[in-house]
Structure formats: structure tokens, C-alpha cells
Amino acid sequence: MLNDADPGRIEDAIRKARSGQRLSPEEIRMLLSLKDEGQREMLFQSARSVRSAYFGTKIFFYGFIYFSTYCKNDCTFCLFRTSNPLAPRYRKSANLILETAKLIADSGAHLIDLTMGEDPAYGMQTETQSYPIAEIVRQIKTETGLPVMVSPGVIPGDRLRLLMDAGADWYACYQETHNRKLFHKLRPGQSYDERLSAKFEAHRLGLLIEEGILSGAGETEEDLVHSISTMQLLDADQVRTMTFMPQRGTPMETLRPDTSDRELLFIALMRLTFPDRLIPASLDLRGLDGIEERLHAGANVVTSVIPPGKGWVGVVRNDFDIENSNRTTQRVQRILDICGLQAGSRQDYLHWMENRRIALGKSRQGERRCATL
């Protein structure tokens, strides 16, 4: 059994990952349990050097628009679960969404992330056969020209197709865990397979996909190893983790919040196992300080840039750092300077997306060839 007290094997595993070799589950588990500061730093340093080999010093920014906080689901970890009377609720108008998207675009972001709870009001409109989210995507694309990521929850293939036809580039839908038992505790009444299948389907249609997990919500190291292999199976284009934070009015309200230690190790592990992919550092949890440590661990996207003065909320700490302008690209830029990093250009981001689409097209062709053999 490998363990923390075996520095030689830890160094071997880090060297192995850094040279592009696949880590064994046992090696991943070993690295996820690192406690020694020096060994952790060695892992982070390797993750940064892998990021630099693929992305240089370039970092991307995502603007975040949480346009409906209504949701039909009752996830036990989430402030916006349907049964929580303490959740701030709103549905923002298409005009305000568009106005905010333009503000975000003007501030230099690389992508607009359109997120909502699973709000039935934004479902397919049977009378007009229209899909409101697709209409919003179309307008944002026309007005800003930026790539758009959509997080509408689990939706069937025909709606994914409508989003894609409207110009959506990304479909984000976090599983939160790849342990089925824990999934049903976190997302009661929801289907593990449906959620996972929606991402395979989105990829098959040609959308880029983001997969994510919650850290510190009851998962074991074994579960995290399994998450890495499921993310590899999905061939996710963007992979993320976020530390669980107890939310008022929810069944998990009294749980002790975790430190970010595990999240940081997982970010570094994701960088080593997904060297050419996008890995977010969210402003949601610890704001600008939190960004610095996540970039230090190998992340290369700053998410949840939110303009002040419009009444928007974030997901994890819903009003944190928004109205004091600490979620703006200008403030994030200062952290990049401290870290010796810089914002990539829009062209850099588009180029990365284009390369990923080419890689996905080739792997789909390969799959078709195998199927006909």
C-alpha cells in the first residue's frame, strides 16, 4: 500500500504524471491524501509546469449569469432547492440578461455562462414550440459574439440540439459525485444515469461539456479516483471541483465546512490527468484570495465574474463579493499579475475550442470505424 510517508514513491508518481504517463488508481489515491506541505507544494509545482507547457501563462475569464433561481429539484446541498423558503428567488428578464452579457463582454471575459435552476418556466413552450433558453442564447451570441455555456440541468437531446442550433458552445451539468449512493443522497429523486447520459449526448451532438464534483460532501478518496476515471470516460472538455459549503435552510446546513485542501489537491490531480483541458478556479468560495491558491494548484479559468449593481447572485455564497466589485475582471487581473499570469486573448480561447472540436471529431470518427469493424 502506498502512503504519505513514502517520499520516493510520491516523487516517482509526480514525475510519471508530469511526463504524460497515466497514473494508477493507487497513485492518484496516494497523491490525494498528501498532508506534508513540501510534498503538496511539489504536486502544485508540477501541475503549474504542466499548465504552462499547454497554455503558457494564459488564463481565461468566464462571466456568470444565474438567470433563474427557481428549481423543481430538492438537492440536499443546495440553497436553491425547491423546499428552501430561505432561498432568494428571482427570474430575470431577457433584457437584463442581455444587458449584463454585454457588460461582461465589454469587461474582457472570454465566455458567458448562462445558469439556472431546473425552472419549469424555462421548459419547452408547447403552444409556440419554442425553447426560451435557446432564444436567450441566440441573442447573446448575436450581441456579444462570445462563446456561451449553458447550465440548464438535465434536458433531452432535442433541447440540446435547439441550444446548439442557437449557437451554444458548451453544456455544463455537474454530477457532483460518481458514487451512486452518495449521488442519491445529494440529489434525491434524480437519476444518476440520466444526468450522465445527457453529457454523453451533448458531446455526441458536438457541444463541449463540463463535468464537476463537490468536494467535502461525504465522498471518499476512492470516490475521487472513480470521478477521475469517469471524467476520462466522458472525455470532458472542462473539469472542475468545488468545496461544499453548508447552506442555510438545507438538510446539510449543520455540516462542518471543509477546508479547501482537498479541492486544491484535486485541481492539481485534474491538471496532471487532463493536461490540455480547462480547469476553473471559482470566485464563489473565497473570492480573490481563493483564486490565487487555485491558480497556484494548476487551474486556468477564473469563473463567476459577476458585474455589480444588477442584483445577480452567485451559487455557493450567493451575495459574496459582488456589490464591492471584487468579482470583476479588473480585480481578477490584479491577482493574475501577482501570480505572473495574464489574460489570454479571445482568439486564444476560440483557438482552444476549435482544437478541442477537431480532437472530438476525430475520436468520434475513430469510434464509428471501430463500430463497423
Ligand code: SF4
Ligand atoms: S443543485 Fe441545481 S438542480 Fe439541485 S436544487 Fe440546486 S439549482 Fe436545483
